[in-house]
Amino acid sequence: MPKPPSVSIIGAGPAGLMAAEVLSLAGIQVDVYDAMPSAGRKFLMAGKGGLNITHSEAFPQFLSRYGKRSAILTPMLNQFSPERLREWVLGLGVTTFIGSSGRVFPAEMKAAPLLRAWLHRLRSHGVHFHMRHVWQGWTVDKQLRFSVNGTQQLVQSSAVVLALGGGSWPQLGSNAAWLPVLEQYGISIAPLQPANCGFSVSWSEYLRQHHAGQPLKPVRLSFTSLSGAAIQQQGELIVTEYGLEGGLIYAVSAVLREEITTHGTAAITLDLLPDLTAAEISTRLNTNRGKASWTNHLRKRLGVDAIKFALLRETLTAADLNNIPLLAATLKALPVKLLACRPLAEAISTAGGVCFSSLNDNLMLKTMPGVFCAGEMLDWEAPTGGYLLTACLATGQAAGVGVLDWLRGQEPIVIQNQ
Secondary structure, three states: OOOOOEEEEEOOOHHHHHHHHHHHHOOOEEEEEOOOOOOOHHHHHHOOOOOOOEEOOOHHHHHHOOHHHHHHHHHHHHHOOHHHHHHHHHHOOOOEEEOOOOEEEEOOOOOHHHHHHHHHHHHHOOOEEEOOOEEEEEOOOOOEEEEEOOEEEEEOOOEEEEOOOOOOOHHHOOOOOHHHHHHOOOOOEEEEEEEOOOEEOOOOHHHHHHHOOEEEEEEEEEEEOOOOOEEEEEEEEEEOOOEEEOHHHHHOHHHHHHHHHHHOOEEEEEEOOOOOOHHHHHHHHOOOOOOOOHHHHHHHHHOOOHHHHHHHHHHOOHHHHOOHHHHHHHHHOEEEEEOEEOOHHHOOEEEEEEOHHHEOOOOEEOOOOOEEEOHHHEOOOOOOOOHHHHHHHHHHHHHHHHHHHHHOOOOOOOOOOO
16 A cells, blocks of 8 residues: 655745645645744744734735735735635634734734644644754755754655745744755755845934934835836834834835845935925924024924934034925935845845746746745745735645645656756
């Protein structure tokens, strides 16, 4: 009697766990391997300040958030849509709600209860977890190689799902150690780049010493690339010692990164008073300030706090600050030059990864039958707001379904050593 199939999943993040769920529900023996001591570490960290699981906006708009990869991801997101994701979460006993921004959160706002329920269900379906297993590729006879506490362990599987994450947050396991392993087998991989990242700015020493870490809100960011693409978006930023962080700049980080890559820098403007026109600003400033200092006049009449005033001083001289038309114009369009993306290890997520041209429609590597890829290690990116997690789960489900299709009559795995 032939031995029943078994599948090895390497990576215990959302994509790998979703693939494990699909396969275990179909009665397949699933073993999940991860280099970290416990599963879902980046998932837990991402939910520390409130787990954003998906977004409630209209589906066509939702799909557009994936930019150049929206067409490729659409079939997978159709199968695991935001609505389907919320149903799946409810099936784990966790209710969700839609926030004022349209983002969807679990009722408790935390990742830990959801992950605990999910792992419990997977174990009840027979999924085995093997932690502290560092994947190192394959042997010449097609066995998986793991390093376990300094010793080598070999595993034979009917199929493999690689869900190894990107290159951001290496301390939580997403260290891109898989990249040279796959490159030696000739797999096409787009260079990893920071996504949802901060940017470096050449602030003055005074601003770095006295205002680093302060929030900047509300502000409107505007950017027009040298190729003519225009962006305008409102939100919040954090002024850091090295530049700018925060959801507003994360949302447009892809186009800013491309501009810096192509032209060396990216020039943005910040509207520090998005609720007022330049004319309204001038009118308020032209009122009699009495004995109040100019700084207090700006604060009382316009709500210009210390950080916004410090940013004005980065651009304007003391004389310029008393030129009301110039001051009003600068408050509406403060120029900021972005010099570079922050390092990949600091980014929330990763752009680049295994090229879709190396995969078939079921996310199986074309040159390595029986080996599938899912999650952030694929070449796609999306802003924060629930889009990252939704696509990780959707690609994990697609890989799991792909494995099932492949196991229904395909020949054994063949690894082509290069």
